[in-house]
Amino acid sequence: MRKALVRLVALVAALLLTVSACGTSPADPRSGHDGGGAVLSISAIPDQDPQLLQRLYGTVSDYLTKKLGVTVQYVPVTDYTASVTAFKRGDLQMVFFGGLTGVQARAQVPGSVLIAQRDIDAHFRSVFIANADSDLKPVTDVAGLAELAGHSFTFGSESSTSGRLMPQYFLMKAGVTMDKLSGKPGYSGSHDATTKLVAAGTYQSGALNASVWDARVKAGKIDLSKVKLIYRTPEFHDYHWLARPDLDQRFGAGFTKKVTDAVLGISAADPQGKQILDLFTAKAFVPTEAANYGQIEEVARASGLLR
Amino acid sequence: MTATQVEDGAALEVRVPLPRKRIRHEHRRRRWLLVIVAAIVASVVTAVSGAGDVMRVDGFGSFLEFFQAALHPRADAGFLGLTATSAITTLAYAVLGTLVSLVIGLVGGVLTSQTWWLARPQGRRAGRVGWFVTRAVLVVPRAIHEVIWGLVLLAVFGLDPMVAVLAIGIPFGAVTAKVFSELIDEAPHGPYTALLAAGSGRLPALVYGIFPGALSDLLSYAFYRFECAIRSAAILGLVGAGGLGFQLALSFQTLQYNEIWTLLYALVVLSIAADQWSSFVRTRRTTRVLGGSAVVAAVLAAFSWWWVGFDPSVLWQGNTWTLAGRVLADAVPPTFGGQSPLDLLGLAGITVSMSVIAITVAFFGGALLAFPSARLPWLGLRRRSGGLLWTIRSGLCKLILVLLRAIPPPVWALLFLFVFYPGVLPGALALGVYTAGVLGRLMAEAAENLDGRPLRALRAHGTAEPLVFCYAVLPAVTPKFVAYGLYRWEVAIRETVVVGVVGAGGLGLLLNQQLASFDYAASLTTVAALILLTLVVDLGSAALRRALR
Secondary structure, X not given: OHHHHHHHHHHHHHHHHHHHOOOOOOOOOOOOHHHOOOEEEEEEOOOOOHHHHHHOOHHHHHHHHHHHOOEEXXXXXXXXXXXXXXXXXXXXXXXXXXXXXXXXXXXXXXXOEEEEEEXXXXXXXXXXXXXOOOOOOOOOOHHHHHHHOOOOEEEOOOOOHHHHHHHHHHHHHOOOOHHHOOOOOEEOOXXXXXXXXXXXXXXXXXXXXXXXXXXXXXXXXXXXXXEEEEEEOOOEOOOEEEEOOOXXXXXXXXXXXHHHHHHHOOOOOOHHHHHHHHHOOOOOEEOOOHHXXXXXXXXXXXXXXXX | OOHHHHHHXXXXXXXXXXXXHHXXXXXXXXXXXXXXXXXXXXXXXXXHOOOOOOEOHHHHHHHHHHHHHHHOOOOOHHHHHHHHHHHHHHHHHHHHHHHHHHHHHHHHHHHOOHHHHOOOOOOHHHHHHHHHHHHHHHHHHHHOOHHHHHHHHHHHHOOOXXXXXXXXXXXXXXXXXHXXXXXXXXXXXXXXXXXXXXXXXXXXXXXXXXXXXXXXXXHHHHHHXXXXXXXXXXXXXXXXXXXXXHHHHHHHHOOOHHHHHHHHHHXXXXXXXXXXXXXXXXXXXXXXXXXXXXXXXXXXXXXXXXXXXXXXXXXXXXXXXXXXXXXXXXXXXXXXXXXXXXXXXXXXXXXXXXXXXXXXXXXXXXXXXXXXXXXXXXXXXXXXXXXXXXXXXXXXXXXXXXXXXXOOHHHHHHHHHHHEOOOHXXXXXXXXXXXXXXXXXXXXXXXXXXXOHHXXXXXXXXXXXHHHHHHXXXXXXXXXXXXXXXXXXXXXXXXXXXXXXXXXXXXXXHHHHHHHOOOHHHHHHHHHHHHHHHXXXXXXXXXXXXXXX
């Protein structure tokens, strides 16, 4: 028995030695860290069809590696809270945040730098939808949303700007506070789940990202005899690239500007650039500024999502 | 039972009155049964009251759509490759997580056993205090869901494989410690007492006196934990390392059902492989099989270590502990975050009622599927006459059980939400069917491990199969089933955290919202409430088990 144990320990030790000599691990979230030199870790949690970008992220990191002269590593993360936490720790140095998570991240890491937003992010909208059998009718202005009082309602993910924060803001503007809804508001977890749950009648109404709705309608994925559009909100700003304040210290003076230029320079004329823009469902990346997110910050504060 | 038998029994009772102790025990048992029934009724009433309608028939289409996709999983080469690498990553995290949990479980199991603390007659009182304290300490990691552990550990270790390994290892280690301590306490104590009396130390006495007798159960449980770790690794998608959990989360976000099924099939294959390995080791416990398994486990561990780039040095490196301190400082002092203590109590009530319904569904569902899926050699005839039919039936039930537990609770929650109105019920059913898959496996194993001799003797006397089942099998397995049920009830409380989607409120949803707004101080209060709830459930189920024994 003892002999067997000694043999087993020896085997494990030998295996570990071999293994540690084998070089990079295929599934290491920090792969690249041991490669020597500075590594820029980036991540993104896109709203629409995230699986496309999250599974084909090599294009993005390759492109930026080429442009920046440092190794760029894309770290796929699915959870909003997790990405903000990793950004705060400095494990992620540049992240494509949603409007709300970006504001939250800036509150946690003061001095973070806004790099760029997509062309479509300046003109983001949410849509309010209703089950076709409900008595809810299409309305033309925010005040019209007052008709949602007394109906059940679902948001998308808790941290979503277009699926939760701005819809809540527009509801409040129409005088529909959360306690005026029938039952507690739901948190379906995603835009597609919101559509499905309203179509199934679980909730009489809901709100989601307008571009996701449009894309699904266009693709014929939504049964319009079961769920209808009742309101398209005014525009607001949403997603943007946010960088940590210490990029220049880590990668040399002027690096933040270099990154900004590289992102803004992604062009559809270049085949690789086109591929990236397609993954981000955008035509171009454009400059942005803190003032664009003032409204989001205000709403986040009012609804307790920012303290 | 025939009429004469009943009369015989009655006559017997008149002649020889039961000892008073038995009667008191019987009364206590009845009281507990009453409490159970009352708890279930109260939970169901909470679940269905308030909102008028409960169920909607027109949602069935959306419910079935998911299962129809099972026939058309996404199977292009690219996605299959992705699934394969993800499955390996999940397996690697499960292996490392299980190893950590086994280490914690062995050490913690010994330290929380009565055998350890109450070994010496002198200092019994101190021993009792020590036992209670260690036991209470182990409730803390157990009460917190792996996903919450993941978020906390992420703040400490950053994007490091350590996060996922510990997120599985710590809570599972605590559960393993609880079960191991019970196995140690229930193992035959003869050799142990003899060694102690001969002047041996506590540890050697334990190693040579207790472990050999408990080894089979310890092994069986370790394998079960491994299978749980595979499923758990498939929920932890946040570590940034890929894995089935990450891919499932992505596909679930956009409701790509065909992709979800491909990933689920990979999970099922991993589960079945772990299961087969387990039953192989359990049924053929030769030195060769055990040694071979140990070597395979070692190779697997080393491979996993390399695959995820595991590096234990982060534990003592640089600023890890400063960061851990800062995470704690962010959460202290805990606040109520806008909730009154009374609100919290109400939410705890919802969580409890959800878990009670869930475990009721799981208990009966699991038991119903467990018997036909178990290999029951003592029912003899079956195997000879209806061999093929039996194999098919057993395989089918096993497959259903594995599918029930492979589909993650959040997915079940959304599916039930198509058919039910938001509230406690869809959440309870989601946890219920998932837990039924887990319980059914445990129950089938318990039934297979029954002592077959008395049953075969009954059969040899010509007792009909259904009678053997009702009067010999059921009474023998019931205590084990109840024990498993109570243990999973505690887990169900923890799992309510991941079915927040059903909109039932409860502590889980509150915790999700507090984390989304980075309100760590309020999160800590909610977590504390969950810990308290788990402690109450732990003590309650211990009392219940004593009463039913």
